[in-house]
Amino acid sequence: MLKIAVLVSGGGTNLQALIDAQNNGVLSSGRIVMVISNREDAYALKRAEIAGIKSAVAKSEDEILSALKECKPDVIVLAGFMKILSKSFIENVEAPILNIHPSLIPSFCGKGFYGLKVHEEVLKSGVKVTGATVHMVNEIPDGGEIVAQKAVEILPDDTPEKLQRRVMECCEWVILPRAVESICRKIEPKILPKPQKYAGRGIITGMTPSGGKMLAYFIMGRSVSSKARRFERSGDDLIIKLTRDDKNFDPSLILYAPLRVLGDNIIITNGDQTDTVYDTMKSGGTFEEALRTREYEPDPPHFTPRISALMTPSGYKQSILKRAGKYFFEYDYTPGKGRLIHTYDHDVMAGGVLPSFEGEPREVNIPDDMESFAGELWQELGEDYRVAMYVRYYDGNSYTDKLYNTQEA
Numbered sequence: 001m002l003k004i005a006v007l008v009s010g011g012g013t014n015l016q017a018l019i020d021a022q023n024n025g026v027l028s029s030g031r032i033v034m035v036i037s038n039r040e041d042a043y044a045l046k047r048a049e050i051a052g053i054k055s056a057v058a059k060s061e062d063e064i065l066s067a068l069k070e071c072k073p074d075v076i077v078l079a080g081f082m083k084i085l086s087k088s089f090i091e092n093v094e095a096p097i098l099n100i101h102p103s104l105i106p107s108f109c110g111k112g113f114y115g116l117k118v119h120e121e122v123l124k125s126g127v128k129v130t131g132a133t134v135h136m137v138n139e140i141p142d143g144g145e146i147v148a149q150k151a152v153e154i155l156p157d158d159t160p161e162k163l164q165r166r167v168m169e170c171c172e173w174v175i176l177p178r179a180v181e182s183i184c185r186k187i188e189p190k191i192l193p194k195p196q197k198y199a200g201r202g203i204i205t206g207m208t209p210s211g212g213k214m215l216a217y218f219i220m221g222r223s224v225s226s227k228a229r230r231f232e233r234s235g236d237d238l239i240i241k242l243t244r245d246d247k248n249f250d251p252s253l254i255l256y257a258p259l260r261v262l263g264d265n266i267i268i269t270n271g272d273q274t275d276t277v278y279d280t281m282k283s284g285g286t287f288e289e290a291l292r293t294r295e296y297e298p299d300p301p302h303f304t305p306r307i308s309a310l311m312t313p314s315g316y317k318q319s320i321l322k323r324a325g326k327y328f329f330e331y332d333y334t335p336g337k338g339r340l341i342h343t344y345d346h347d348v349m350a351g352g353v354l355p356s357f358e359g360e361p362r363e364v365n366i367p368d369d370m371e372s373f374a375g376e377l378w379q380e381l382g383e384d385y386r387v388a389m390y391v392r393y394y395d396g397n398s399y400t401d402k403l404y405n406t407q408e409a
């Protein structure tokens with residue numbers, strides 16, 4: 001779920017439209033986490049309070065920037081925000097900024113055109129239609145790319161106030177929530193961190209929004225022997241088979257069971273440590289005890305990390321054994337979230353060495369739909385290096401799975 005910050009100055013009817021859209025499902029790909037007002041008397045602050053949304057008063061651009069740093073939004077919405085933001089402010093902010101303007105841009109916009117003033121000018125000009133525009137914010141006031149527009153007719157007895165009300169009701173409150181939803185959908189984080197060309201082998205474990213369990217294991221390969229592999233089901237386990245006769249490799253690093261089921265537990269790893277964990281746990285030991293007896297792979301110059309995961313009914317663990325040390329991570333299930341660990345951080349460094357995965361397993365979004373999750377992940381692995389991928393979804397009683405191979409049997 002993306003985080004949205006809304007900047008306001010006044011009544012906050014557009015903020016209210018976003019809150020309502022959040023409640024009725026029109027806005028579902030993002031959540032408003034913060035309302036920032038440049039005026040302390042803005043009624044919008046009251047609306048935020050009633051909706052239980054955190055708010056702050058920030059008058060200068062520096063204050064706004066520090067409020068934004070605190071909530072780290074993915075999307076920023078200017079909803080009735082009456083201050084023109086400077087070029088340096090916009091450059092300083094990574095998240096896309098959207099603005100709602102109460103006219104059909106490029107008419108009646110730019111410096112000096114805000115609030116009621118816009119509608120006064122519209123009436124003075126004698127045009128027969130007006131409306132509202134949602135646009136991306138850049139350094140030109142009301143000058144960024146247009147995202148959505150909606151028009152209304154001007155009526156003979158319109159006053160600026162009447163027209164403003166009609167433009168808000170018929171246009172602004174309709175197009176703003178939809179535009180925010182569509183931007184959120186566009187920037188929804190992908191499964192693999194970008195930019196990323198070569199992640200090596202990767203494991204995802206987590207929970208779907210409705211409480212099912214999801215796991216994925218993928219292999220990307222560059223060498224001929226690494227690419228000549230296929231995943232195959234073996235009962236409830238997963239094994240790897242070679243598709244060509246090749247003596248030029250260490251079979252223990254290439255051929256192993258990436259997934260084994262032990263009672264209610266599932267062990268997923270990128271090597272024969274699957275068996276070490278399985279055997280240790282079967283005789284009463286733990287995931288950690290098993291992996292402490294192992295280390296990174298003996299494949300200079302990369303010294304590929306050994307990555308492993310354990311899914312139990314109540315939580316999951318991930319681990320990476322690399323030259324820098326042995327690391328263990330433990331997580332409770334969170335609906336809609338999972339963790340991804342992979343062997344290489346990014347592409348080859350100078351000297352042809354693949355850098356090991358750095359930091360904590362990355363949080364990823366886990367949807368309910370296994371087909372679309374698997375399809376998206378397979379796509380993201382890219383055609384150059386992906387070799388095989390396995391995804392399994394448990395609903396509590398039984399599982400469904402999906403297997404991808406680039407190599408024919």
Ligand code: GAR
Nearest residue numbers: 010011012013014079080102114115
């Ligand atoms: C709205 O018409 C909005 O489009 C406009 O201020 C009015 C009040 O909004 N914004 C601008 O003119 C920005 N240049 P609110 O009821 O959401 O506070």
